[in-house]
Amino acid sequence: MGEHTSVTRRAVDEVKAMIASGRVGPGERLPTERDLSARLGVSRSSMREAIRALTTLGVLESRHGAGVYVTALRPADLLETFSVLAEVSQGETLLEVLQVRRMLEPAATALAAARASAEDLDRIGSLLERMEDAPDTVCADTVTADLGFHQAIVASTGNATLAAINDGLSSRTFNARVWAGHREAGLTAKLAEDHRRIHEALLARDPDAARAAATVHVLRVERWLRADLSGGG
Amino acid sequence: MGEHTSVTRRAVDEVKAMIASGRVGPGERLPTERDLSARLGVSRSSMREAIRALTTLGVLESRHGAGVYVTALRPADLLETFSVLAEVSQGETLLEVLQVRRMLEPAATALAAARASAEDLDRIGSLLERMEDAPDTVCADTVTADLGFHQAIVASTGNATLAAINDGLSSRTFNARVWAGHREAGLTAKLAEDHRRIHEALLARDPDAARAAATVHVLRVERWLRADLSGGG
DNA sequence: AACCCGAAGTGGTCTGACCAATCTTGCACT
DNA sequence: AGTGCAAGATTGGTCAGACCACTTCGGGTT
Structure with a gap:
């Protein structure tokens, strides 16, 4: 009976919610991968997979050594x-x-x-x-x-x-x-x-x-x- | 000078190539995550991120315990x-x-x-x-x-x-x-x-x-x- | 003031382990 | 022989910790 939502899926939804609610706006920087994984109670691997999914969708953008950013969310993105x-x-x-x-x-x-x-x-x-x-x-x-x-x-x-x-x-x-x-x-x-x-x-x-x-x-x-x-x- | 392509990116391209060249067709099953990572010479984590990206794009589909499959590649997918x-x-x-x-x-x-x-x-x-x-x-x-x-x-x-x-x-x-x-x-x-x-x-x-x-x-x-x-x- | 360099911070990758869902095998029962 | 179920093998999902590569920023040198 339990709604077995995948851990990664939950992480994706959480980040989406952060953006939708305006807690992080276009162009702004997200917390560290390590921070996010700790807050959402998931491992860093799962957090990274969630970020990878949102990166693929054009919602996020990872910059090696600099952090993860929300894109401008323009249609082209x-x-x-x-x-x-x-x-x-x-x-x-x-x-x-x-x-x-x-x-x-x-x-x-x-x-x-x-x-x-x-x-x-x-x-x-x-x-x-x-x-x-x-x-x-x-x-x-x-x-x-x-x-x-x-x-x-x-x-x-x-x-x-x-x-x-x-x-x-x-x-x-x-x-x-x-x-x-x-x-x-x-x-x-x-x-x-x-x-x-x-x-x-x-x-x-x-x-x-x-x-x-x-x-x-x-x-x-x-x-x-x-x-x-x-x-x- | 070296073209530092990300490891995960390379894995994504490899799988894309497998599909484009017809080595695996729509609806068919891919090798195991562990197999793929070994063949392409990347860790399973990176392989999983590559698969996650292609899953997000609607090209692949993961079934827990059963394997990774290529979708029908229909426009709707x-x-x-x-x-x-x-x-x-x-x-x-x-x-x-x-x-x-x-x-x-x-x-x-x-x-x-x-x-x-x-x-x-x-x-x-x-x-x-x-x-x-x-x-x-x-x-x-x-x-x-x-x-x-x-x-x-x-x-x-x-x-x-x-x-x-x-x-x-x-x-x-x-x-x-x-x-x-x-x-x-x-x-x-x-x-x-x-x-x-x-x-x-x-x-x-x-x-x-x-x-x-x-x-x-x-x-x-x-x-x-x-x-x-x-x-x- | 301009420049350089190194330490700290952060994403990228690897390893190996264990959990959970599925599939396969083979034995027991009818 | 056929059927059904249970145990093991297979495979994706998650976790933990370590190390590498790149960026950033501040202190020290010129």
Whole structure:
């Protein structure tokens, strides 16, 4: 009958409670591992496992020799674990991820067209140039610029939560595959065209055009993935 | 100069590699903690911390006395950590979360209108009745039915990734606050009306109507939250 | 005042032991 | 032979204490 809660689980909950109740705020330092384990009546090993769990969740951060700190608790901190999905996913799940991006990116791009600052637009523009500068190299730089281009757009909506989620859905390895695939099919130009269209819509501050351009782009990637999965998958 | 990677970190990467390379597949059992620690040349404590990290991420699952297993690696497994965001978030971030839901739920509801099976519609209908049966009680049952209603809709899109993300964005405690708030403002009826409208659109298999109904619903919640934050914060 | 260094504090790792839940084996009983 | 249960083996959970590696900070030197 006894509710056998694991000792470590209890420790995790205690620390969570400390944060939720405001006893320790974002950025502040926690008591020593040895202190905490003594207070909560658990061994240091169990305390460390609890801390490890909260570190993995992005709630805590350990600094060797300096102490354990609460993170800023910003969405980006808590959603870092999110990227595991895009990393591990394959086949069908990858299509599902793209379907979600098909819902988010057009809306986000439209929002960006209305909200982006002049500096945002500058950065987005320079990333676009970096992509077009090296059209023959499939190298990491192109992929980085591509990822940065879309991340910069989503970030310029001012919604950090949205940006963190969208980043998590965009994995580097997947993008690299797309670029390689497009090169084969000779569609790199189409990709560049998509990006230019999106950029122009942002400069024109035209949400509708931005939404349409983003939709076209995601659909193109989705169609490619579908063909890739049924073909060479 | 040496790249001092933490021992535990290395253990985490090793196990990740074992899974990525297919040496152990979803649902399969890992070697013993003692075995693993010996093979990787780390102590059992460090090995346990590595396992704890991967357990937190939803990649592994420990069963006392039985062994450590790889999860099914379904999106729902990997996105369980996601709910921490909705739990911990407050104020501004909560608005950001709602803005993301404003992008996802209308699209998801429209998709559900096209894809939901007869059984899905039955379940959604019965959850709607459960909400309307007890309009005077703010009790847990109402909130549960509310959460279940929306989750059932998103789940009936057939996109497990989408469902897992949307679930993560809907926290129980937040919904409870909304229901309480709506009771104060006497807007419980409006909520019920929203839900009925959504349900009818699904039954009519009308994606446009479903999208509109879902948009109205999320906007209503968002407007309430805005007022709540500036008022009784 | 600026710099250097060492002691104290703190997280990181290791060892070995014991507890608790589960699984396996094999004997006794029907 | 088949069934059921009990004892042992297996495996994760917890604990204790020790030592290492890094950071911090203050006293001493230049």
